[in-house]
Amino acid sequence: MADDSSDITVGRAVGKLSLPDQVRSPWWELGRRFLLALAILVGTVLLVYLDRHNYRDGNDPTGSVDLVDSIYYTTVTLSTTGYGDIAPVAPHARMINAFVVTPLRIAFLVLLIGTTLEVLASQGRELFRIARWRKHMTNHVVVVGYGTKGRAAVDTLVNNGQDRESIVVVDPGAEALQEAHADGLAVVTGDATRQDVLRRAGVGEASQVIITTNRDDSNVLSTLTVRQLNPEVWIVAAVREQENVALMRQSGANSVITSSDAVGRLLGLSSLSPTLGSVMEDLLTYGEGLEVAERDLMVSEVGKPPQSLPDQVIAVVRDEKVYRYFDPVVTQLARGDRLIVVRPAKELPWAPRPGTHDEDLATDED
Known part of the structure; x- marks a missing residue:
């Protein structure tokens, strides 16, 4: 299969929902x-x-x-x-x-x-x-496009605890349909720029939408349609060119990933410093070496500086804003904070570190 071959603008939308086959042909x-x-x-x-x-x-x-x-x-x-x-x-x-x-x-x-x-x-x-x-499908994840980026996004979600039954793929291609079914995923076959297709995928009740086709214009149209159907959903979209990032954000995407720039920067880093390039690739690869994760703050960690924690804290999320660990605003950690950390990949990214499993989370409600 060609890289990112799922183009939602190709072919006529069918909008048919099909669940993974459980029997023989x-x-x-x-x-x-x-x-x-x-x-x-x-x-x-x-x-x-x-x-x-x-x-x-x-x-x-x-x-x-x-x-x-x-x-x-x-x-x-x-x-x-x-x-x-x-x-x-x-x-x-x-x-x-x-x-x-x-x-x-x-x-x-x-x-x-x-x-x-x-x-x-x-x-x-x-x-x-x-x-x-x-x-029963609410607060699920809709993945538009099941090419290379779409499959990698699904693998990351599943490896981080997301149930396969709560993921829906939208793609017009027959090959993507077969691959998604082989991976145990429900599929809506059709053009994700059409409202009827996205409604069949339950976008109105979804908690997240990931848009990963290989055309920026298709991604923009899909983002606009998704945002119209669900003003509150969190949308993560990929663009190939940096110049389209602002347009994608104006269309309603909460987070925009520039695939060509990210790959180019990793190539440049690997050329200037092979060791730095290998570390960056390690952080982006699931299951080996180091892992980037987000976790809740523990009660025992309230009032401490980020640098003193067992995890290597690189950022703190407070009031929906991200602060770097050295920012004066987060010199002392407070209830309700969430931590962006680097930790060994062998530890589950969504679980507390060993030795803190019996501690309470330091949420705002405490």
Whole structure:
């Protein structure tokens, strides 16, 4: 798959919600049942044809039964039509019909009726699953575009404790649909600049929206549409060019990531200082070495300077504003503060450090 190939402006929006498939391919199941039904039909035809001398055709002056008559008798018998013009006359032929053909007839009908019922039942189950999903889906995360950036964003969310069932992908591509389903994610297929598509993704009840397509104009249109549907949702959007950052913020994005500048800066740092470049890459890579995390302030940490904590504090969030650890405003930590820290990746980023698990959080409500 090409890098960031999900372009929400390509193709006509379908807006269809589909949840991860939990069973085998329906085409495989349908083909298997068709072959079984065909085997029953062919086997019964051979059984009648080989014993044709013990059958009589009431519409034939000679009463003989040929291959065409065998096929005709088999189809009307297995379908329970039973016109009665052809019938077994020998005792053993009647016994074969009673103990062999009758079970085959039942199996044939079960396959036909069972397939029909299963199709209807599967559709009903899917509708029920979608209805239940819509009923319980609130404060979820919507990811627009399932290219390289979208998949990396989802992996980061999942690795930091986000439930896969609370993530919805919006993408028009069939390949993205398959990959997202393989990752256990619900998908809305369609153009994320359309309100009906975003409504199906539950944007109005979402807590966060991540917009990661590979075109800045598509990202701007999606951001505007999302903000119109949900004025309170937190929107994180990616742009390729730095000159579009201001436009993206004006469109309603709370946080804007410039992908080309970020990659270029990392390349430059790696060229000037390979060790610094490796450290930066370590911070951006999940699961190894160092990890950047946000956590609550503990009661025992209230009143202390950020530099004195076990974690390497790099910023403090106070009253929705971010202060660097050396800012005079956060010389002493206060209740309600949140800490941006660097810690070993082996520790869960959303959990307190070892030794503080039994302590209370220093929230404003305390």
